Amino acid sequence: MIDVSNLTKTYPGVAAVDDLSFQVGKGEIVGFLGPNGAGKSTTMRILTCFIAPTSGSAKLAGFDVVEQSMQVRRRVGYLPESNALYTEMRVEEYLLFRARLRDLSAADRASRVGEALEKVRLTDRRRSIIAHLSKGLRQRVGIADAILHRPEIIILDEPTIGLDPTQVREVRELIRGLGEAHTVLFSSHILSEVEKICGRVLILSKGKLAASGTPEEIANRLMKTGNVRLEVRGEGRKIKETLESVAGVARILWSSKGDMNTYVVEPKDGLDLRPALVRACTSGGWEIYELGYERVSLEEAFSILTAGPEKGGTP
Amino acid sequence: MKTFLALTRRELGVYFVSPMAYIILTVFLYLSGLVFVGTMKEFAESQLPVSFQPTLQWLVMLIVLTSALVTMRLIAEEKKQGTLEIILTAPISDAAFVLSKFTASIILLIYLLLPTIGYLIIISRYGPVDFGAVLCGYLGLLLVGGVLYSIGLFISALCSSQITAGVLTLMVAVLLIMANIMAPQLAETSPLRPILAYVDLSVNFSDFLKGVVDRTRLVFLLSVVAFFLFLTTRVVESRRWR
Numbered sequence: 420m421i422d423v424s425n426l427t428k429t430y431p432g433v434a435a436v437d438d439l440s441f442q443v444g445k446g447e448i449v450g451f452l453g454p455n456g457a458g459k460s461t462t463m464r465i466l467t468c469f470i471a472p473t474s475g476s477a478k479l480a481g482f483d484v485v486e487q488s489m490q491v492r493r494r495v496g497y498l499p500e501s502n503a504l505y506t507e508m509r510v511e512e513y514l515l516f517r518a519r520l521r522d523l524s525a526a527d528r529a530s531r532v533g534e535a536l537e538k539v540r541l542t543d544r545r546r547s548i549i550a551h552l553s554k555g556l557r558q559r560v561g562i563a564d565a566i567l568h569r570p571e572i573i574i575l576d577e578p579t580i581g582l583d584p585t586q587v588r589e590v591r592e593l594i595r596g597l598g599e600a601h602t603v604l605f606s607s608h609i610l611s612e613v614e615k616i617c618g619r620v621l622i623l624s625k626g627k628l629a630a631s632g633t634p635e636e637i638a639n640r641l642m643k644t645g646n647v648r649l650e651v652r653g654e655g656r657k658i659k660e661t662l663e664s665v666a667g668v669a670r671i672l673w674s675s676k677g678d679m680n681t682y683v684v685e686p687k688d689g690l691d692l693r694p695a696l697v698r699a700c701t702s703g704g705w706e707i708y709e710l711g712y713e714r715v716s717l718e719e720a721f722s723i724l725t726a727g728p729e730k731g732g733t734p
Numbered sequence: 735m736k737t738f739l740a741l742t743r744r745e746l747g748v749y750f751v752s753p754m755a756y757i758i759l760t761v762f763l764y765l766s767g768l769v770f771v772g773t774m775k776e777f778a779e780s781q782l783p784v785s786f787q788p789t790l791q792w793l794v795m796l797i798v799l800t801s802a803l804v805t806m807r808l809i810a811e812e813k814k815q816g817t818l819e820i821i822l823t824a825p826i827s828d829a830a831f832v833l834s835k836f837t838a839s840i841i842l843l844i845y846l847l848l849p850t851i852g853y854l855i856i857i858s859r860y861g862p863v864d865f866g867a868v869l870c871g872y873l874g875l876l877l878v879g880g881v882l883y884s885i886g887l888f889i890s891a892l893c894s895s896q897i898t899a900g901v902l903t904l905m906v907a908v909l910l911i912m913a914n915i916m917a918p919q920l921a922e923t924s925p926l927r928p929i930l931a932y933v934d935l936s937v938n939f940s941d942f943l944k945g946v947v948d949r950t951r952l953v954f955l956l957s958v959v960a961f962f963l964f965l966t967t968r969v970v971e972s973r974r975w976r
Contacts, residue, residue: 467823471974492825499823503816505744507751519740520824564820 450613805886867945874942
């Protein structure tokens with residue numbers, strides 16, 4: 420559905436998007452994750468034909484964003500980060516206006532607007548002037564606009580920014596629901612949010628794709644830091660020495676209470692040491708009471724991926 | 735076409751939901767009334783046959799004053815508020831967007847000019863009126879308005895502050911209406927002199943006032959409008975290649 424290859428957008432002195440390539444399949448909900456300034460909005464603006472890439476290409480539903488911009492625009496629903504609306508209009512009036520811009524037939528317009536209002540639960544506020552609505556409600560107007568013409572692809576830029584926790588949950592549910600009928604690409608700089616809705620996550624850092632996959636896959640790939648926690652009964656020092664002799668162990672932290680020892684084993688190079696450690700303990704005749712694996716949460720993976728040392732940055 | 739009409743309608747709607755249109759309409763009506771009464775007084779005192787021409791001449795000046803107010807927010811506001819992004823990611827061509835803005839401003843100009851027909855009715859009771867010449871005069875007003883509004887629209891596309899756009903537009907408009915007055919201040923040999931005389935809008939308008947539709951004037955004014963609309967479209971497009 421979305422096919423981005425070698426996309427680059429440079430502004431004088433900065434590469435906002437740097438040789439970015441990724442694909443999004445039909446019906447997928449993909450989260451675009453990255454700290455502020457990672458190039459999420461720029462990428463989305465290119466995908467929605469608001470700006471053109473410096474080089475590389477992007478195809479949505481098979482149409483090129485530069486060459487066939489009108490076809491792309493017809494198939495995409497977009498909520499920009501600013502969620503700018505014509506605030507002097509009433510909710511329903513605004514959506515009818517947007518429906519007209521989307522070239523919906525007169526017969527369809529009213530029903531589609533009603534449908535969209537129903538979906539974002541704004542039906543009772545249809546007569547309100549947008550300027551009088553709270554931020555959360557305005558956000559819903561923006562989302563209603565993005566789904567109005569039943570687009571194949573929906574692109575939402577920071578849909579939950581500035582909302583209170585209840586509203587965030589509502590918007591999250593809404594996006595999850597959208598995934599049933601549409602392909603959704605949405606961005607966020609908050610992890611927990613993406614983790615909860617998306618089948619797949621694309622992590623962007625300094626305009627480049629730092630990682631892509633399901634939240635678990637990304638975390639697994641970063642298992643380098645996955646420590647093993649062991650609780651073993653026996654002679655502490657001796658066990659420690661045995662464990663240290665296991666190939667791939669970088670460091671062991673040891674604490675004990677009576678003859679119950681707790682070890683935190685830090686592996687080298689992302690190895691999964693669990694089987695080797697268990698073998699070492701059983702061959703020594705010590706009983707294992709607990710074996711724990713400290714998985715990297717997406718949160719940690721995110722900060723590892725995006726907060727890496729500045730490489731060749733210009734002052 | 736449907737999208738163009740929808741855009742134009744909204745654009746007109748914005749004038750009328752804000753106090754802007756009412757302020758412009760009221761001030762325009764008040765000033766044009768003053769002008770009309772003033773010129774009528776002169777006719778009464780001089781015992782000359784009445785004519786609508788002096789009123790039309792003054793209306794050009796009033797259009798100059800409105801140009802900034804009518805056009806300053808057109809694109810600058812959309813840029814500032816970010817609504818440009820939602821409009822230009824919908825299936826609308828940049829040209830249709832620009833043209834709808836311009837059309838809405840011209841419709842507002844027609845609204846401004848409509849009440850002045852009342853003066854025409856009054857005047858026709860006191861003497862014969864050359865309706866052909868008056869019609870030409872109104873055509874001239876629309877053309878001059880078109881030139882000023884297209885320039886204003888262009889300036890609005892360049893600025894992201896309405897105020898800046900308004901001030902600049904007013905400066906350019908005043909310059910264009912007074913170009914011929916300024917021309918004699920320049921050195922006799924200055925190449926600018928004939929240019930200033932040529933672009934002066936009141937000079938261009940004076941032929942229409944006489945009831946003559948001079949083809950060169952007509953083409954000149956229309957091409958200025960087309961040129962600035964084209965430039966405005968390019969400015970709006972420029973976000974893509976910047």
